[in-house]
Every structure is written in C-alpha cells, then in structure tokens.
Amino acid sequence: MSVVTINLPDGRSWTPKFVNAINEEKCIGCGRCFKVCGRDVLQLKGVNEDGEYIAVSPDDDDDDDEYEKKVMTIANPMNCVGCEACAKICPKKCYTHMPMDAA
Template sequence: MSIVTGVTRGGKEWTPAFVTKINQNNCIGCGRCYKVCPRDVFELIDRDDLDLDDIEDDDDFDDEAPGMVMNLKDLLDCIGCQACSRVCPKNCLSHQPQPA
C-alpha cells in the first residue's frame, strides 16, 4: 500500500503526516497548535464540555482541572505539515501518513 507523498520546493520527497488525535489528558490548553495551524483543524473548548466517553484513559484524566483544552474541529482540513506537534509543549498530538 502506498502513502501520500509530495515534493518540496527544493525537489526532495516529503511525506506529510496528518493529525489523528489529541491526548486531552495531557493538553494544557495553551493554544499554540491552534495559533500555528494554517488550516481550521483545532478549536479551544472548555474542559467542562468534554465528553469523558471520548477520553481513552479517563482514569488519568483530571476532570477537576479548570480551563480550556484543545479539540479536533476538522481533521479533513489537515495538510500534514506537523507544525502543531513542533510547538506543543506536552507532545499531545498524534500523526500518521495517509494511504494513497
């Protein structure tokens, strides 16, 4: 199975890795990924609005923590640049290449 690849301006082959999930257990809601994203992939939501059924390991989730947390708004708008992961201080984002 082949994966989506591209070519940089310099002619090098490049494989984009698209965001697949956010570890909301570790997210501190700093908004860095939101600010750096060139597309409309993320949204900042109130931690109280989280559906705890969607949290994979809710035993470690601190549902008493106040504030905001990042959420995936539109995964299909991701271009695979991985800028969000480079600025995330808690390494909350998971990426993977897209099958062609």
C-alpha cells in the same frame, strides 16, 4: 503499505502527516498549536465538571467557573494539510499524526 508522498521541485520528497489525535490528558490548553495552524482545524474547548465540552476563545484568560480545564480539540480534520506545525510547537507532546494511505 504505501503512503502519500509529495515530490518537491528541488528533488526532495515530503510525506505529509495529518493530525490524528490530541491527548487531552496531557493538554494544558495553552493555545500555541491553535495559533500556528492556519487551516482552521483546531478548536479550544472548556471541559466542565460533567466532562461536557464548551466552546471557549483562545484569548479567554479568565478562570471561568463554567469549565474545569481547557483542551484543544480537532474540529475540522479534513482541513489539515499535514504540516505538523502544531505538534512541533506543543510543549506537552500531545499530538499524534499519521501519513495518508496511498491505496
């Protein structure tokens, strides 16, 4: 199966790998990936004791009782350009990326 590959001006080729999943079990909600993504793909959310998601700001450092932990989620996957900056900066290796099928 072939995947979408970009031919760069200097003769190299690049296969963008698009964000596919974030492992919520591993994620510590540090927000590093959010800060490097310039495409408005990601959204930090709080998870409350019932497993429900609540929108939170990445700059919100206080331990709010409304949620048990913070996790990063994929809010706008279609905005992703496949740069993998998020995966490279993630200290917990939460990310899975996939190339796009050229079908």
